[in-house]
Amino acid sequence: MSDTIVRFDLPQSAIPTRWYNIQADLPRPLPxxxxxGTHQPVGPSDLAPLFPEALIMQEVSQExxxxxxxxxxxxxxxxxxxxxLRARRLEKLLxxxxxIYYKYEGVSPSGSHKLNTAVPQAYYNKMAGIQGLTxxxxxxxxxxxxxxxxGFFGLECIVYMVKVSYQQKPYRRAIIQSFxxxxxxxPSDTTETGRRFLAEDPESTGSLGMAISEAVEVxxxxxxxxxxxxxxxxxxxxxxxxxxxxEALLQLRRAEAYxxxxxxxxxxxxxxxxxxxxxxxxxxxxxxKTRIIAVEPAACPxxxxxxxxxxxxxTAGMAPLVKMHTLGATFVPAPxxxxxxxxxxxxxxxxxxxxxxxxxxxSVPQLECFGGALQFLRSxxxxxxxxxxxxxxxxxxxxxxxxxxxxxxxxxFNLCGHGHFDMAAYDxxxxxxxxxxxxxxxxxxxxxxxxxxxx
Amino acid sequence: MSDTIVRFDLPQSAIPTRWYNIQADLPRPLPxxxxxGTHQPVGPSDLAPLFPEALIMQEVSQExxxxxxxxxxxxxxxxxxxxxLRARRLEKLLxxxxxIYYKYEGVSPSGSHKLNTAVPQAYYNKMAGIQGLTxxxxxxxxxxxxxxxxGFFGLECIVYMVKVSYQQKPYRRAIIQSFxxxxxxxPSDTTETGRRFLAEDPESTGSLGMAISEAVEVxxxxxxxxxxxxxxxxxxxxxxxxxxxxEALLQLRRAEAYxxxxxxxxxxxxxxxxxxxxxxxxxxxxxxKTRIIAVEPAACPxxxxxxxxxxxxxTAGMAPLVKMHTLGATFVPAPxxxxxxxxxxxxxxxxxxxxxxxxxxxSVPQLECFGGALQFLRSxxxxxxxxxxxxxxxxxxxxxxxxxxxxxxxxxFNLCGHGHFDMAAYDxxxxxxxxxxxxxxxxxxxxxxxxxxxx
Numbered sequence: 001m002s003d004t005i006v007r008f009d010l011p012q013s014a015i016p017t018r019w020y021n022i023q024a025d026l027p028r029p030l031p032x033x034x035x036x037g038t039h040q041p042v043g044p045s046d047l048a049p050l051f052p053e054a055l056i057m058q059e060v061s062q063e064x065x066x067x068x069x070x071x072x073x074x075x076x077x078x079x080x081x082x083x084x085l086r087a088r089r090l091e092k093l094l095x096x097x098x099x100i101y102y103k104y105e106g107v108s109p110s111g112s113h114k115l116n117t118a119v120p121q122a123y124y125n126k127m128a129g130i131q132g133l134t135x136x137x138x139x140x141x142x143x144x145x146x147x148x149x150x151g152f153f154g155l156e157c158i159v160y161m162v163k164v165s166y167q168q169k170p171y172r173r174a175i176i177q178s179f180x181x182x183x184x185x186x187p188s189d190t191t192e193t194g195r196r197f198l199a200e201d202p203e204s205t206g207s208l209g210m211a212i213s214e215a216v217e218v219x220x221x222x223x224x225x226x227x228x229x230x231x232x233x234x235x236x237x238x239x240x241x242x243x244x245x246x247e248a249l250l251q252l253r254r255a256e257a258y259x260x261x262x263x264x265x266x267x268x269x270x271x272x273x274x275x276x277x278x279x280x281x282x283x284x285x286x287x288x289k290t291r292i293i294a295v296e297p298a299a300c301p302x303x304x305x306x307x308x309x310x311x312x313x314x315t316a317g318m319a320p321l322v323k324m325h326t327l328g329a330t331f332v333p334a335p336x337x338x339x340x341x342x343x344x345x346x347x348x349x350x351x352x353x354x355x356x357x358x359x360x361x362x363s364v365p366q367l368e369c370f371g372g373a374l375q376f377l378r379s380x381x382x383x384x385x386x387x388x389x390x391x392x393x394x395x396x397x398x399x400x401x402x403x404x405x406x407x408x409x410x411x412x413f414n415l416c417g418h419g420h421f422d423m424a425a426y427d428x429x430x431x432x433x434x435x436x437x438x439x440x441x442x443x444x445x446x447x448x449x450x451x452x453x454x455x
Numbered sequence: 456m457s458d459t460i461v462r463f464d465l466p467q468s469a470i471p472t473r474w475y476n477i478q479a480d481l482p483r484p485l486p487x488x489x490x491x492g493t494h495q496p497v498g499p500s501d502l503a504p505l506f507p508e509a510l511i512m513q514e515v516s517q518e519x520x521x522x523x524x525x526x527x528x529x530x531x532x533x534x535x536x537x538x539x540l541r542a543r544r545l546e547k548l549l550x551x552x553x554x555i556y557y558k559y560e561g562v563s564p565s566g567s568h569k570l571n572t573a574v575p576q577a578y579y580n581k582m583a584g585i586q587g588l589t590x591x592x593x594x595x596x597x598x599x600x601x602x603x604x605x606g607f608f609g610l611e612c613i614v615y616m617v618k619v620s621y622q623q624k625p626y627r628r629a630i631i632q633s634f635x636x637x638x639x640x641x642p643s644d645t646t647e648t649g650r651r652f653l654a655e656d657p658e659s660t661g662s663l664g665m666a667i668s669e670a671v672e673v674x675x676x677x678x679x680x681x682x683x684x685x686x687x688x689x690x691x692x693x694x695x696x697x698x699x700x701x702e703a704l705l706q707l708r709r710a711e712a713y714x715x716x717x718x719x720x721x722x723x724x725x726x727x728x729x730x731x732x733x734x735x736x737x738x739x740x741x742x743x744k745t746r747i748i749a750v751e752p753a754a755c756p757x758x759x760x761x762x763x764x765x766x767x768x769x770t771a772g773m774a775p776l777v778k779m780h781t782l783g784a785t786f787v788p789a790p791x792x793x794x795x796x797x798x799x800x801x802x803x804x805x806x807x808x809x810x811x812x813x814x815x816x817x818s819v820p821q822l823e824c825f826g827g828a829l830q831f832l833r834s835x836x837x838x839x840x841x842x843x844x845x846x847x848x849x850x851x852x853x854x855x856x857x858x859x860x861x862x863x864x865x866x867x868f869n870l871c872g873h874g875h876f877d878m879a880a881y882d883x884x885x886x887x888x889x890x891x892x893x894x895x896x897x898x899x900x901x902x903x904x905x906x907x908x909x910x
Contacts, residue, residue: 006532009464077461078544078836089533089607107562109836111875151833152544171878178881180833378606378635381533381564420566420875423626426633 006088008251010081015073020242022277022349023235024064025284027356030235030348031323036312039454042320049220050228052128055121058236066239068120075119075152079108080243084251089379096399098409099257103248103275105416106382112417113271114145114231117240121229122149132156133229134218136186136211138165139339140172141385141417142231147181158226160186160214163206165339172421186211193217208342209315216318232268233313233347241274244414249278252412259290259412261398265390266294266303266361267340269347275414277349280358292359294350295394297369299437300333302326302346303354303361305444310454311345321454324351328447334437336366337425338386344447364393365436370429372396373419385417386425461543463706465536470528475697477732477804478690479519480739482811485690485803486778491767494909497775504675505683507583510576513691521694523575530574530607534563535698539706544834551854553864554712558703558730559837560871567840567872568726569600569686572695576684577604587611588684589673591641591666593620594794595627596840596872597686602636613681615641615669618661620794627876641666648672663797664770671773687723688768688802696729699869704733707867714745714867716853720845721749721758721816722795724802730869732804735813747814749805750849752824754892755788757781757801758809758816760899765909766800776909779806783902789892791821792880793841799902819848820891825884827851828874840872841880 023030032041044056051059058066068076087100105113125133132155137143143159150157159181166173166185173183184190186206187197193213197204204210219228230237252258262279264272272294282288296303303325311326313319325346333342346354353359373389375396376382384392391413402409419426428434478485487496499511506514513521523531542555560568580588587610592598598614605612614636621628621640628638639645641661642652648668652659659665674683685692707713717734719727727749737743751758758780766781768774780801788797801809808814828844830851831837839847846868857864874881883889 004529004532005467007467009466011464012460012462074459077459078540085533109832148836152836170882174878174882174885175838175875177885178829178832178838178878374633377564377633381603381607383564383630383633418875423629423633427625427629430629430632 004088006086008084008254010247010250012077012081014247014250015076015080016068016243016246017073018065018067019239020246020278020281021061021064021066021239022280023062025281026352030352034310034321034454036317036319036321039321050216052124052130052227054124054127055236058239059234069123072120072123076243081247082107084248084255086255087380090376091399093375093379094396094399094403096403097407098399098402098411100395100399101252101255101257101259101410101412102415103244103412104382105244105271105414106418109148110141110145111420112141112145112385113241113244113274114142115148116243116274117231117237117270118145118149119152120240122146122153122155125227126153126155130155130227131225132158134158134215134226135229135231136160136208136215138162138208138211138342140165140169140176140421141340143176143181143183144172144179145231146229147176147179151180157181158215158218159183160188160211162186162208162211163204169421186214188214190214191217207315212314213316213318232270235349238270238273238277238347238349241270242277244274245276245278248275248412257410260409261291261293261411263293263295263391263394263398263411263413265341265387265416266296266346266350267343267387269350271414271416273347273349275412276359280353283358293394294354294359294361295390296361296363297336297338297341297390298363298365299336299439300327300342301363302344304363306346307448308351308355309451311451313345321452322348324348325354326451327444328451330450331444331447336437337422337434338390340387341390362394364390365438366434367436369393370426370434382415383419384415385419386422388414388416391415459543461541463539463709465702465705467532467536469702469705470531470535471523471698471701472528473520473522474694475701475733475736476516476519476521476694477735478517480736481807485807489765489776489909491772491774491776494776505671507579507585507682509579509582510691513694514689524578527575527578531698536702537562539703539710541710542835545831546854548830548834549851549854549858551858552862553854553857553866555850555854556707556710556712556714556865556867557870558699558867560699560726560869561837561873564603565596565600566875567596567600568696568699568729569597570603571698571729572686572692572725573600573604574607575695577601577608577610580682581608581610585610585682586680587613589613589670589681590684590686591615591663591670593617593663593666593797595620595624595631595876596795598631598636598638599627599634600686601684602631602634606635612636613670613673614638615643615666617641617663617666618659624876641669643669645669646672662770667769668771668773687725690804693725693728693732693802693804696725697732699729700731700733703730703867712865715864716746716748716866718748718750718846718849718853718866718868720796720842720871721751721801721805722798722842724805726869726871728802728804730867731814735808738813748849749809749814749816750845751816751818752791752793752796752845753818753820754791754894755782755797756818757799759818762903763806763810764906766906768800776907777803779803780809781906782899783906785905786899786902791892792877792889793845795842796845817849819845820893821889822891824848825881825889837870838874839870840874841877843869843871
């Protein structure tokens, strides 16, 4: 029976004890983060109003491994190790000689990988005596994760939810509230910034940029009572996700396989980093030759069509300047259905790896993603969130290429979350109401023209 | 670390190879099923238009164990063995000396235990050369499961969905359709019966009874092209669910525990049977003294306030007469939020066990259930479906009793599904819009007065 095993489980004792910090292995250090006003490098003290010291230290650490606190591992046990599965039925459907493995992070209480970092962020804030965390959420995955994590540690959780999502996704709001989070539709009258947005446009349905501004304001003006939490992009956030790839390495050993290709979708970069970075390390330090592919939406092609320059992290230009692949901070992506991938920029770590040629990037259009998602769910039984459907579309391309070339190949991808709260998107797809979005170069050029010229 | 383990996993080789058929161990045989017209015992040939022979044979089998086909076990591997978890954080919250374990069936592709029987039902129909299956769905769990199972075996799946659910739960409809099921709102103009219902009331929002009638008609008049599938109540359906309890026995051995109390919610009886029957067997055959408690909604108190008499399985009186605990086939439960528990009757097996004093029964009101569900989800991170929240409420009662009595006690319950598609119910609860439903005895008496007097 062993040749038909589809799931490779690990005991709870195999939950990683350390996060992997790729900063220790990068061929050159990450470019400095700059103050948005002075354009001078930002120091730890600049970040202190928003983050506790432990997380700031992780953000700039050059240590290769950072120990995971026992209290965090205790919580991880509620869902980790997550399963590694072999998609035998999908392989058969495609008629490919490739072996397809996927790490499934949708088994977490929040339904995605986001909880891997929400828990340590809540923990370090709790240890620092903080009373609660503020954050923003668009699609809702991050707000859900932070609300759960805060609940576990007895912290308040204040979530600014983009108003259009708040209105269109009442069940996302309800799950955040069920876990104890306080949800406010943004823009709101609870902050200075929110009131300003509303004065400009009382009918505003909000944006992630506005919600960030509100959440940051509440933390920054709370006199230390609240801090702010971010669900992707930052170095420490990506590092927390490396439990995914570390477990996958152990599980693939059980499967007696090693990947020729590792695939993940990228928005801010955190789920991709989670699966990919431990394999990047093996390439860098141990001479492995695994291809590592970041897949982004054709409608928000940050790596494949953006430039590697300094740009603001937020739309309003209040956040620090980061050197990253960007489409321009004022770029507004179309309302396609992978809300988690609609960010104009890219994590510094991912940008640097791509610039160094250590990872590949590709973009796929929305309809191909949903088509692939249907093939996957009808074979494997799991409804993928729209975000990882981008990884799935790429996996299918690679598997069909292997078939054409008659080549045996091991593919690993990260199924970073389920789509139980995204059925409206599937419904639209099944009814033929979805279309692809592709940006004319002029739209990208216009946003890029507004990016400050630095370095 | 071993004393803090919260999850007890089994390898895929431990998926049960046999279903357990409690008919072999009952102190007396189950009462005969009677023809609704003649009141004479129904034979296998009476069921042939609706079910394939293999399932009819399982329905009446007296064999203790029935082998699970390898093709079914291959599919079970997509999610089985399901996890057994210890609710350490809930124990701590309650301050109870009790150990609380739960089997989590929500990891299945359909999100509930229903797939355990949908897969073998689809398999046996495929083997019999059937082209497709018809069924009804109310809350949507069963329609989802059958749609997935039919897809795995290349069968058509025709789902009659109660019209009010079809309209109020578009995402349930969408997930069934994503898996390839064809969904029709019932009553519909696609059947004789449906057209009759519509002629009587063009605005009818449907009922489970109407949807059953439509699904049965399509199968019965298809000349053998389609058969019909039921998601609970029948002996073979309950038997298929015994994989749950068999796995739990192995997992509890790993946890070095044996339950003093086993708890499951009951509607038709299938998830309860799944967890409980292997423990009933240990009581009957090996002298164990485990208390086994079936928990039902106070708003549909079939066991605790119904009578053990012959009654129709459906509202229209077209289905066979079964001796069961019933509130009367014309009893209409209030629109409370555990759609899967709104059945007027109870599986024959469960009714007989209760009548013999081999299991206990209790009822809990809706608000207590949602309150318990919130305590559970904030401790354990999993959002329970409204149905198993009844089991959770009972677990909390037992755990608090153990605390009062200073008594160590091992409790096991079946968390038969997640509530990702039930957030509207949580939302209503959080907003204080839910209330309890309790039936005046006259309402039950009125329905019982219409039950035929047999035996």
